[in-house]
Every structure is written in C-alpha cells, then in structure tokens.
Amino acid sequence: MTSASAALRISSGAIVWAVHFAVLYGITALACARDFPRAVPWTVGIATLAAALALAAIAAHGYRRRADFTGWLSAGLAVAALVATVFEGYAGLVVPPCA
Amino acid sequence: MGNASNPLPSPLPRPAGELEELKRLWNPPRGFRFITVINNNYIGVAYVGAAFLFFVLAGILALLMRAQLAVPGNDLVGPALYNQLFTMHGTMMMFLFAVPAVEAMGILLLPNMLGARDLPFPRLSAYAFWAYFVGGLVFFSSLFFGLAPDGGWFLYPPLTSEAYSPAINQDFWLLGIGFIEISAIAGAIEIIVGVLRTRPPGMTLARMPVFAWAMLVFALMIVFAFPAVIAATLLLELERAFGWPFFAAGQGGDPLLWQHLFWFFGHPEVYIIFLPAAGMVSMIVPAMAQTPLAGQRLVILALIAIGFLSFGLWVHHMFATGIPRVSLSFFEAASMAVAIPSGIQVFAWIATFAKGKVQLKTPALFVLGMLFIFVLGGLTGVMVAVVPFDWQVHDTYFVVAHLHYVLIGGMVFPLFAAFYYWMPYTSRNALSERVGSWVFGLMFVGFNVAFFPMHATGLLGMPRRVHTYLPGLGWDVLNLVSTVGAFMLAAGVALFIVDVARKFRMSAEGNAGNVWGAGTLEWLPNGNYSSRSIPIVESAYPLWDQPKLAEQVEAGAYYLPRSVTGTRDTLMTSAVDAKPQWVLRLPMPGWAPLVAAWFTAAFFLLLTFKLVWVAAVCGVVAIAALLHWGWGLDPPPGARVDIGGGLELPIYMSGPQSQAWWAMVVLMLVSAALYGCLLFSYMYLWIVSPQVWPATPPAAAPALVVAGLLLASSGAVAWADRGVRRGGDCRALWLALPCLAGALAANLWAHWDVSPKETAYGAIVHAILLIDGFFAVTAAVLALFALARRMAGRLDPVRRVTFDNARLFWHYTVAQTLAGLALVQLFPRLVS
Numbered sequence: 001m002t003s004a005s006a007a008l009r010i011s012s013g014a015i016v017w018a019v020h021f022a023v024l025y026g027i028t029a030l031a032c033a034r035d036f037p038r039a040v041p042w043t044v045g046i047a048t049l050a051a052a053l054a055l056a057a058i059a060a061h062g063y064r065r066r067a068d069f070t071g072w073l074s075a076g077l078a079v080a081a082l083v084a085t086v087f088e089g090y091a092g093l094v095v096p097p098c099a
Numbered sequence: 100m101g102n103a104s105n106p107l108p109s110p111l112p113r114p115a116g117e118l119e120e121l122k123r124l125w126n127p128p129r130g131f132r133f134i135t136v137i138n139n140n141y142i143g144v145a146y147v148g149a150a151f152l153f154f155v156l157a158g159i160l161a162l163l164m165r166a167q168l169a170v171p172g173n174d175l176v177g178p179a180l181y182n183q184l185f186t187m188h189g190t191m192m193m194f195l196f197a198v199p200a201v202e203a204m205g206i207l208l209l210p211n212m213l214g215a216r217d218l219p220f221p222r223l224s225a226y227a228f229w230a231y232f233v234g235g236l237v238f239f240s241s242l243f244f245g246l247a248p249d250g251g252w253f254l255y256p257p258l259t260s261e262a263y264s265p266a267i268n269q270d271f272w273l274l275g276i277g278f279i280e281i282s283a284i285a286g287a288i289e290i291i292v293g294v295l296r297t298r299p300p301g302m303t304l305a306r307m308p309v310f311a312w313a314m315l316v317f318a319l320m321i322v323f324a325f326p327a328v329i330a331a332t333l334l335l336e337l338e339r340a341f342g343w344p345f346f347a348a349g350q351g352g353d354p355l356l357w358q359h360l361f362w363f364f365g366h367p368e369v370y371i372i373f374l375p376a377a378g379m380v381s382m383i384v385p386a387m388a389q390t391p392l393a394g395q396r397l398v399i400l401a402l403i404a405i406g407f408l409s410f411g412l413w414v415h416h417m418f419a420t421g422i423p424r425v426s427l428s429f430f431e432a433a434s435m436a437v438a439i440p441s442g443i444q445v446f447a448w449i450a451t452f453a454k455g456k457v458q459l460k461t462p463a464l465f466v467l468g469m470l471f472i473f474v475l476g477g478l479t480g481v482m483v484a485v486v487p488f489d490w491q492v493h494d495t496y497f498v499v500a501h502l503h504y505v506l507i508g509g510m511v512f513p514l515f516a517a518f519y520y521w522m523p524y525t526s527r528n529a530l531s532e533r534v535g536s537w538v539f540g541l542m543f544v545g546f547n548v549a550f551f552p553m554h555a556t557g558l559l560g561m562p563r564r565v566h567t568y569l570p571g572l573g574w575d576v577l578n579l580v581s582t583v584g585a586f587m588l589a590a591g592v593a594l595f596i597v598d599v600a601r602k603f604r605m606s607a608e609g610n611a612g613n614v615w616g617a618g619t620l621e622w623l624p625n626g627n628y629s630s631r632s633i634p635i636v637e638s639a640y641p642l643w644d645q646p647k648l649a650e651q652v653e654a655g656a657y658y659l660p661r662s663v664t665g666t667r668d669t670l671m672t673s674a675v676d677a678k679p680q681w682v683l684r685l686p687m688p689g690w691a692p693l694v695a696a697w698f699t700a701a702f703f704l705l706l707t708f709k710l711v712w713v714a715a716v717c718g719v720v721a722i723a724a725l726l727h728w729g730w731g732l733d734p735p736p737g738a739r740v741d742i743g744g745g746l747e748l749p750i751y752m753s754g755p756q757s758q759a760w761w762a763m764v765v766l767m768l769v770s771a772a773l774y775g776c777l778l779f780s781y782m783y784l785w786i787v788s789p790q791v792w793p794a795t796p797p798a799a800a801p802a803l804v805v806a807g808l809l810l811a812s813s814g815a816v817a818w819a820d821r822g823v824r825r826g827g828d829c830r831a832l833w834l835a836l837p838c839l840a841g842a843l844a845a846n847l848w849a850h851w852d853v854s855p856k857e858t859a860y861g862a863i864v865h866a867i868l869l870i871d872g873f874f875a876v877t878a879a880v881l882a883l884f885a886l887a888r889r890m891a892g893r894l895d896p897v898r899r900v901t902f903d904n905a906r907l908f909w910h911y912t913v914a915q916t917l918a919g920l921a922l923v924q925l926f927p928r929l930v931s
Contacts, residue, residue, distance in 0.1 A: 003295070003674040006304075014407035021411045024429050026782075032423040033786045040425055069305035070675065073400060080404040084411070084436035091428035098423045 006070050012058050013078035020051035020085050024092055032098035040097035048089025055082040107656040108744030109632060117661040118631065124667050125216075125628040128688050135688040137221040138627055140607045142228050143207025144525060149232045150200035154511075155592065156239055157191035160184045162589055165549075169582040171570040181566035182249035183268070187242055189252030193368065194276050195235045197510055198321075201375035202227075202286040204517060205314040207525065209290065211621040212308050214299030214636070216629045216659075216669040217685055219758045220289050222692040222728060227285040229696030230278065237704050238275040241268075248272035251564065253361050254335070256346040256354050261339045270339065270707045277332045278703040280325045284769055287318035287325075292761045294318075295674040299620070300658065301636035302677045308619050308639070309392060312399050313378020316406040317371055322765060323410070324367040326773035331360035334780065334866060343855045343862035345780070351791030351859035355420060356783050360776060362413035369505065370409040374402055376513035377444055380466055383513075383520045384448045386617035387463040388455025391640055394447045401440035401447075408437040418489045427486050434484035441477060445470065458615070461535030465516035468543045469508050476504025479554070494564075497557025503550045515542070515595070523611030524621055527604040534598045541591030549584025552577040618643035624653040632657035632743070633670050636677075663740040664750050670742065671758065681752045682742060684734055691728035695721050726884065733759075733893070733900045751897070759900045760907070767911045770874070774915050777867050778922055784859045789930070791858035796927040801849030805842050805920055812838035813913045816882075816906055823902050827895035832882045835909065843875050846920065867919045874912040881905035 024044055031039040059078035065071025127136040136142065164184050167176040176184065206224050210217050218224060241247040248268045250259040259269045294315045298307065334345045335357060344350035346357050385392045392398060411433035418427055448470065457463060479501040483489045492498060515538075523529040556577045561568060568574055613622035618640030623630040634657045638644040651657065658679070659670055667685040672678055698721035705714035736751035754760060785792055815835035822828035846868060855865035885902040888894040894902055 006675045010403070011407075014403075017407060018410065021429065021433070025426060028423060028426050028429075029783075030786055032426070069303065069396075072396065073304075073403070076397075076400040077403055080400065080408070080440060083439065084408055084433060087436050088411070088429045088432040091432040092425055095425045095428040097425045099425070 009062070009070050009074045010077065012074060013055055013081040016051050016054045016058065016078075017081035017085055020047055021088065023047045024088065028092070028097070035098075037097040041093055044089055044092035048085060048092070051085045052082060052089075055079075055085060107651060108635070108658050108742075108746070109656050109660045111654050111656050113655040113660055117655065120662055121628045121631070122626060124662055125626065127627065132688070135225075135690055135693060137225040137686070137688050137692070139206050139210050139217050139221060139224060140525070140627055142221070142224050143203055144605055145232075146203030146206055146224075146228045147200065149228070149235070150196050150203050153191050153195035153235055153239070154200070155596070157188050157196060158589060158592065160188040160191070160242075162585060164188065165582040165585040167566060168568075168578050170579065171568050171572075171575055173567055176566060178566045179245075179249070182564075183242060183245070183247040185564055186248050186251055186254075186272075187239070190248065190272060190276065191235075191239065192506075193252060193372075194279055195231075195238070197372040197506070198283050198368070199231055199235075200514060201314075201317065201372055201510070202283060202290070204379065204514075204521075205290050205317070205375065206286065208521065208621055209293055209311060209314060210297070211524075211623070211625055211629050212311060212619055213294070213297055213302065214620050214623075214630055214633045215293070215297035216667065218289050218293040219297055219669070219671075219683060219685075220292070220762065222686050222689070223285050223289050226692040226696045227282040227289070229693055230285075230699050231282040233697055234275060234279055234282070234700040234704065237700065238271060238279075241271045241275075246271060253358075253365065255361075256335060256338070256357050257348075259335065260346060261342070267707055267709075270336065273332045273336045273339070274703045274707045277329060277336075278699060280329050280332075281699075283321055284325055287321040288762050288765045288769075290314050290318040291322070291765050292758055296671050296758060296761060297669055297683075298672050298677040299633050299636050299670070300672060300677055300679050301634075302672075304675060305396070306636060306639045309381035309395065309398055309402070310375070310378035313374045313381070313402055316402050317375045317378075320367050320371045320374070320406055320409070322768050323772045324364045324371060326769055327360050327776050328364035330773055330776035330780070331357055331364070334360075337862070337866060337869075341856070343865065344857075344859055345784070345862050345866070347859075350857065350862075351784065351788035352862070353784065353787045353859075355417070356780055356787075358417050358420065359413070359783065360780070362416045363410070363776070366413040366416060367409045369509075370405055372506070373509040374405060376510045376517075377402070379517040379520075380448060380469065380513050381444070382617075382619065383462050383466055383516050384451045385455070385640070386520070386615040387460065387466070388451050388457050389616060390451060390455035391618075391643075392447060393450035393454060394443070395639060397443055398447045401443040404440040405437055408433060408440070412437060415484055415489070418486050419493045424486070431484055431486055435481060438477060438481055445474060445477075460519075460615070461530070461532055461539060462516040462520040462615075464536065464539040464543075465512050465519065468539060469512035469516065472504055472508030472512060472543075472546065474508075476501060476506075476508050480505060492557055494562055495557035496553040496561045496563060499563055500550050500553035500557060503546075503553075507546060507550075512542075515539075518595075518599075520615065521621075522603065523614045525605060525607070525610060526602065527606045527609050527611060528602040529611050529614055530598050530602050534594060538591050538595045538598065541594060542588055543591075545584050545587030545589070545591055547584070549581050549588055552580050552584075556581070613642070613649075623649055628667075631655050632660040634658075658743045658746070660743065663742060664737070668750070670748075671752070671756075679742065679746055679748060680756055681749045682740055683752075683758060684750060686732065689728070689731070691724045691731075695724035695728060698724065722880075726880075729884065729901070730888075733888075733898060735893075736897050753897070753900050753903055757900055757903075759904055763904050763907045767907070770911065770915065774870060774919065777863070777870060778919065781863045781867065781922060781926075784863055785926070785930070788859055791860045792930065793853075793860065793927055794931060796931050797849060797853075797924060799924070801845050802920060802924045805845045805849060806917060808838045808842035808845060809913045809916055809920075812836075812842065813910055816909045819902075820906055823894070823899055824896055827889060827899070829885055829889050829894065829902055832886055832905075836879055836882060839875050839879060839909075839912075842916070843872055846871060846916075850923075864923055867923060871916045871919060874915060878905070878909045878912040881908050 027043040055078045059075045062071045062075030337343045344352040346352045346354045414430040415434045559573045561574045608626040632655045664684050671683045698717045701717040739747045812835040815831050819829040819831035853861045855861045882905045885905045
C-alpha cells in the first residue's frame with residue numbers, strides 16, 4: 001500500500017468528522033447572524049445523517065480489512081468519529097437555535 | 100532470526116576498524132566548535148535542559164505570585180508587575196517549556212527508539228534548538244526592563260491593541276513567540292519525516308512504539324494548530340503597527356476573531372503537550388510492570404482520536420462570550436466526547452499495572468501521581484465543559500485549579516517520570532531512588548496542597564489575575580495554604596536539581612544501560628552513532644521477544660554495521676511497512692544552522708524595538724546562512740551500496756521517496772493551514788460585519804490577468820521540469836519568474852483602491868495579498884537557487900532534489916494564490 005493511500009485510509013474518519021463539524025459551526029454562525037434560525041435544525045439533521053452514513057461505511061470498509069493494521073485503525077477511528085458526530089449533532093438538534 | 104535458514108544480515112565477526120570509523124564520524128566537534136554539534140543525543144539533551152531552565156524560571160515567577168497572594172492586601176508585588184508575572188508565567192510554561200520539552204524528548208529518544216542513527220534533518224533540529232534558546236532567553240529578559248507582555252498568555256485584544264497597550268510589551272509576545280512557533284514547526288517536520296521514514300526493517304506501524312505514535316500525532320497537530328496562532332499574531336501585529344483594523348469593532352473588525360484563532364491553536368495545544376507525555380507513560384508503564392501495554396492498539400487509536408477531536412473544542416474557552424447556545428452545544432458535546440479516548444488510555448495504564456509485577460521505582464511513583472492528578476483534572480474538565488457550570492466558575496480560581504491539574508498531571512508528572520526513567524539512557528548514572536521518592540513526595544503533596552484548595556477559592560468567587568484581595572471574603576486561609584503548597588512543590592523541584600547535579604553525567608556510550616529491563620530499542624547498547632547495526636524488528640517489544648538482539652546488534656550482525664558512504668548515514672524505509680529503500684547521507688556539523696538561528700532570533704526581536712533596518716540586515720544574514728546551508732545539501736549521486744543481507748540500495752533519491760519531498764509536503768500542509776486561517780478570517784469578518792463589504796464587486800479584468808499569469812508561471816515550471824528530465828536544463832524558470840512577479844503586481848493593482856486601514860474588509864484583503872506576496876518571494880528564491888545550482892553543475896536529470904523542492908512549492912503557491920483570488924473576487928459577487 002502506498003503511503004498516500006494509507007494516510008487517506010487512516011484519516012478518512014477524521015476528515016468526515018471535521019467537515020461535519022465545520023458545516024455545523026459555519027452554518028449555525030451564519031444562520032444566527034442573519035436571523036434565519038429555521039435553517040439550523042435542518043442543516044444539523046441532514047449533515048449529521050450524511051456524516052453518520054459515511055462514517056458507518058468507512059467503519060465497515062475498514063472492518064472487512066481488519067487483518068491489516070491500517071484497516072483496523074481506520075475502522076476504529078471511524079467509530080470514534082461516529083460517536084462524536086452523533087453526540088454533536090444530537091446536541092445541535094435539542095438546543096434551541098440562536099437563543 | 101539468526102538460525103541457519105535465515106542468517107543475520109551481516110556476517111560476524113566484523114572487520115577491524117569498522118566500529119572505530121563509526122565512532123570517528125559521529126564524534127562531536129572538539130573545542131569551541133562543540134557548539135556546532137548537531138547529533139540528536141547532544142541537541143536533545145541541550146534542548147531538554149533549556150526547556151527545564153525555562154520551567155524553573157517560570158516557576159519562580161509563580162512563586163512570586165503565590166508570595167504576593169499569601170495574605171490579603173499584600174504589597175510585595177504591584178499590579179503592573181503582577182500582570183507581567185502571570186502573563187510571562189503562562190506564556191513561558193506553554194511556549195518555552197511544555198512544547199519544547201516534549202519536542203526535545205522526541206529529538207533525544209526517537210532515533211534510538213527507531214533504530215536510526217539520527218533524525219533525517221539533524222541541522223534542522225539544531226536550528227530549531229538555537230532559535231528557541233536564544234529567542235527564549237531574550238524574551239524572558241524583557242521582564243527586567245518592565246517590557247514583558249502583560250495582557251495574559253492569550254493576549255486578548257482590544258486590551259492588547261495599540262489604543263490600550265501603546266508600549267512594546269505586547270510586541271515582545273507577538274514577535275518573540277511568533278518565531279518560537281516557527282522553531283516548533285521545524286521540529287515537527289523533523290519528527291514526522293523521522294518517525295515515518297527512518298524506522299528499522301520490520302517495524303510496521305502496528306509495531307511502532309507508542310511514544311513514536313504519540314510524537315507523530317503531536318507533530319501533525321502542530322502542523323495544523325500552530326499556523327492559527329501565527330496567523331493571529333500576524334494580524335494583531337499588523338493592526339498594532341499599521342492600523343489595519345482586524346479586531347477593532349468600530350471598523351468592522353471583531354475582537355472575537357482573535358479568540359477564535361488563538362483557541363483554535365490554544366486548545367489543541369493542551370493535547371499537543373499531553374499526548375507526548377501520555378506516550379512516555381505508555382513506554383514507562385510496561386517497563387515498570389514488565390509486561391506489554393494492555394490494549395496497545397486501542398491506545399494508539401485513542402491517541403489519534405484525541406488528536407483530531409481536540410480540534411473541535413476551542414470554543415469551550417469562549418463559553419462566556421455570547422456565542423449562540425446551539426454553537427456552544429457542539430463544542431460542549433465534543434469536549435465530552437474527547438474524554439472517551441482519554442479514558443481509554445488511563446484504563447490501559449491501570450490494566451497494565453494490574454496484569455504485571457510492578458517495580459515501584461520513582462518513574463512508577465510519578466506515573467501513579469499523574470494518574471491521580473490528571474484524572475481529577477479530567478473530571479473538573481468535564482464539569483467546566485457543561486456550559487451553565489462554566490458560566491459560574493469562568494475566570495475564577497476554579498479554572499486555575501482545573502488547568503493546573505490537567506497540565507501538571509498530564510504533562511509535568513509524566514515528564515518527571517520520563518526524566519527518571521530515561522536518565523540511565525543518556526547518563527552514566529541513574530538518579531537516586533532514595534532522593535527520588537522524596538522528590539516525588541514533596542511534589543505530589545505540595546502540588547495538591549497548592550492547587551486543591553483553589554477549587555474552593557474559585558467556588559467562593561475569587562477571580563483570576565488579581566494581584567491582591569480584601570480580607571474576610573473567606574479566601575485568606577485557602578490562599579495561605581496554596582502558597583505553602585507551592586513552595587513545597589518548588590522544594591521538590593529543587594531537590595531534583597540537586598540530584599541531577601550529583602548524578603547526571605552525559606554519556607551515550609558509557610550510559611547506565613537498560614536498568615529497568617525495558618523492551619524497546621532505545622535500550623540497545625548505543626553510542627553517538629545510536630546502535631551499532633540497524634536491527635530487524637519482529638514485535639512491539641523486540642528486546643523482550645528477541646532475546647539475543649542486543650548482543651547481535653552490538654556485534655554488528657544486522658544492517659549497516661558501518662558507514663557505507665564514508666560519511667554519516669542512516670537507513671530510509673517505507674512509511675507503512677518499514678521496508679528498506681535507500682541510504683540517506685546525513686550532514687556533518689557546521690556553522691550555518693547556528694548563524695541562521697541566531698540571526699532569525701535577532702531579526703524578530705529587533706523588529707520589536709522597531710529597529711527595522713538593523714532587523715533587515717539580520718534577516719538578510721539569516722537568509723544567506725540558510726542558502727549556504729542549503730547549498731551543501733543534495734550531495735552527488737553515487738553507486739549502490741551493500742547494507743548487509745545481500746541488500747544493495749541506492750544512496751541518492753529524488754521524487755516521492757526522498758526525505759526532502761516529504762518535508763516539502765509537510766511544509767505545504769503548514770502553509771495550507773496558515774492560509775486557511777486567513778480565508779476563515781475573511782469569512783468570519785463578513786459574517787460579523789457585512790456592512791463593510793463593498794456594494795459593487797471588484798473589477799474582474801485584473802483578476803483574470805492575475806489568474807492567467809499565475810497559470811502561465813506554473814506552465815513554465817512544468818516546462819522546466821521537462822527540461823530537467825531531458826538533460827538538467829531548467830532555464831524555463833527564467834520565464835516563470837516574470838509571470839509570477841506580474842501576477843503579484845496585477846493582484847495589487849486589482850485592489851489598489853481598497854484601503855487596508857479603513858475597514859476590516861480592506862485589512863483582510865490586504866493581509867491575504869501580503870501572504871500571497873510572501874509565498875511568491877519564497878518560491879522565487881527557491882527557483883533562483885535551483886538555477887544557480889544548475890549553473891554550478893549541481894543539478895542534472897538525476898541530482899534534482901533542489902529543483903523538485905522549488906517546483907512543488909511553486910505549484911503550491913500558484914494553487915494557494917488562486918484559491919485566495921477566487922474568494923476575494925467571487926465572494927463579493929455572490930453576496931452583493
């Protein structure tokens with residue numbers, strides 16, 4: 001395996017988590033600054049669902065290749081990212097936006 | 100290994116003279132030239148020593164503060180000096196002690212732990228050390244002239260803006276710390292390439308020591324986090340020096356932008372110093388318990404998970420700033436999520452102690468102390484991650500207690516464990532066990548006596564950063580107890596210094612050896628050249644699982660038992676599987692890194708005093724020294740060499756397998772993080788102040804000219820690449836240079852009517868242009884360097900690393916400038 005593909009495999013969960021986090025934070029900041037709170041739960045919900053599906057897919061892909069350490073690691077990190085993503089998304093859904 | 104069917108790579112006995120030659124090559128320079136030493140053993144020890152010196156100095160500042168607070172209404176220290184004391188204490192502990200100390204431990208330990216002769220860029224380590232040491236000392240001396248920064252270690256504007264801090268105190272922080280960050284980044288590049296490319300054959304990622312994993316994650320975190328504070332310091336210095344209003348609310352700026360950038364660095368910073376310390380603990384615990392680390396793979400997973408999740412926590416330092424609650428909740432959730440991987444590590448250490456037979460020596464005592472203190476700090480961390488609770492204790496002594504429990508528990512106690520544990524590796528004698536238990540006792544009891552009462556002091560309402568308080572508020576006794584504890588802690592540190600003075604005698608070859616019976620490679624018999632031969636590794640604890648390994652390695656039975664190139668050399672292996680690829684010739688000691696470091700420090704510090712011309716001269720000397728240094732690199736290719744076991748490897752490599760390519764890729768990641776912070780600042784300021792954005796978008800024609808010229812310059816570089824492949828001719832670079840210069844000029848022309856001083860919009864646009872200019876000039880210098888080497892006959896189709904560096908950086912610069920141009924040009928069209 002090349003170094004680049006190993007790096008991508010290991011970091012894919014972290015990348016999805018980071019994009020999800022940036023979307024949540026960015027859209028919320030914008031929606032609240034422009035007085036458009038309705039956008040928040042929708043964005044949070046859709047972004048979290050998409051990220052969770054992507055992370056589950058990465059975890060499954062890595063788990064199938066768990067005999068290889070990089071596969072195991074990518075699965076484990078995707079699960080860690082999934083926990084954090086769902087936790088953050090849930091918080092975004094239950095807290096009133098822009099209060 | 101070593102049986103008849105699979106013989107060792109190098110036949111024994113080794114010919115006479117091989118070892119002597121290795122020793123001669125790796126000996127440090129003698130006499131006054133000793134200061135040009137670059138070997139990681141020496142630089143590592145000097146680096147650790149310097150960091151410890153700053154720890155002691157910053158600790159003395161803390162004692163002064165505690166003496167002042169011992170009784171109410173004390174007048175030992177006035178408010179102005181007190182402000183400087185707490186600012187310098189925090190700044191020095193974070194920037195001059197914690198990060199350099201763990202980086203130094205990496206430089207000291209990693210090559211031996213990885214069976215390498217040295218890290219791949221030994222001169223870069225020396226440069227990083229000298230820039231940091233000289234800069235740090237000058238920075239500290241600012242206290243004696245009343246010029247030390249006094250705006251808190253986080254230097255929040257508007258308090259630190261020109262209007263409220265007109266003297267140069269804050270500039271000392273901005274410029275002094277700014278370039279120490281450059282030193283940290285240099286060390287990070289060294290560590291990433293070292294960990295990934297200089298491991299011994301067989302040391303796959305799964306078998307890599309946990310400390311090496313921790314240092315890899317640490318270095319990658321520096322790559323992404325430090326550029327944020329560099330961007331922040333750049334913007335604040337531009338505002339202070341030239342009046343560009345990034346943080347001035349009246350002109351569309353926002354002081355909270357500083358807080359975002361600062362904490363985007365500042366929170367990961369906590370983990371940047373904790374992870375290497377956790378990595379050290381994960382090495383010490385198995386040796387103390389004489390059993391492999393429980394759940395080693397999970398611990399590695401936890402290290403990486405903490406590494407990325409810690410980038411989602413920064414706003415928890417800003418819970419009280421009025422950010423929408425839903426935004427706070429994301430950071431609250433992330434703050435709690437990061438406790439899970441942190442907990443995994445703690446449980447792994449406890450489980451390892453439980454399954455092994457523990458030798459309760461001083462390193463183990465410090466680890467146990469760390470577990471107690473850090474877990475308490477983690478628990479109060481989860482408390483302050485809860486927004487309503489944080490609002491109650493924000494800016495009180497509760498937070499002071501929390502952060503010291505986390506940092507001293509998470510970093511200082513592990514570091515002391517590491518000092519005791521690795522002392523026999525670098526010194527003739529181990530430290531005294533008897534004194535060690537006293538050191539531990541004083542530090543552990545002293546720490547808790549000092550900091551535990553602060554939880555109560557904070558809950559009783561005592562704010563942070565006050566130089567005194569009135570009697571009768573319920574804070575008197577608690578403060579006195581804290582002061583007694585602080586001096587007890589200091590007594591422990593003083594006793595440690597006495598023991599080090601008694602016992603520490605640096606020696607690589609005559610070290611005390613593997614006194615703990617540890618299983619990892621740094622405990623192989625070694626010298627200045629690291630281990631005699633480079634072993635084949637079959638497990639995560641090779642000294643435990645390959646019983647004859649130490650003996651065979653010392654006899655020279657493995658790879659590279661001699662210098663195969665007539666100079667210092669080491670084995671380069673593949674990043675994932677550690678398969679041998681080529682032999683890297685390492686540089687010898689020289690003055691260039693020192694001169695470059697000293698004059699880099701002088702450049703930044705003289706700028707603080709607004710001595711622009713003297714600073715410029717120093718800057719030119721530093722660049723000249725860097726170019727001189729670079730000129731001696733990229734040695735001529737030679738014939739393949741036999742490293743043992745029938746393996747014949749090249750001694751020259753260009754392209755993606757070369758160490759230079761890897762370093763350049765990491766540098767591009769640093770650059771992208773820096774530029775990303777500027778683009779974030781642009782978007783952030785627009786969200787906050789859309790009214791200062793132009794109603795009519797900027798003219799399109801000049802931007803198209805800029806884009807065209809940029810692409811043309813990249814085309815010329817690609818053409819030069821073709822020329823180099825066909826015969827070494829890179830003259831097409833002459834064509835690229837005017838295209839890039841033209842693009843710069845056109846870009847400036849396109850925004851000529853936007854003033855950087857009037858609004859935050861103008862300021863951020865010009866900041867982006869400024870960085871574009873800096874990158875373009877750097878790319879041009881690299882291109883001219885390649886052209887000069889071609890003229891000197893040092894560049895041809897094979898020997899082409901300097902050209903590749905210039906090419907990579909050039910294309911990156913073009914891509915980055917285009918990204919900035921797209922944002923600055925297209926975004927106003929989108930929103931107007």
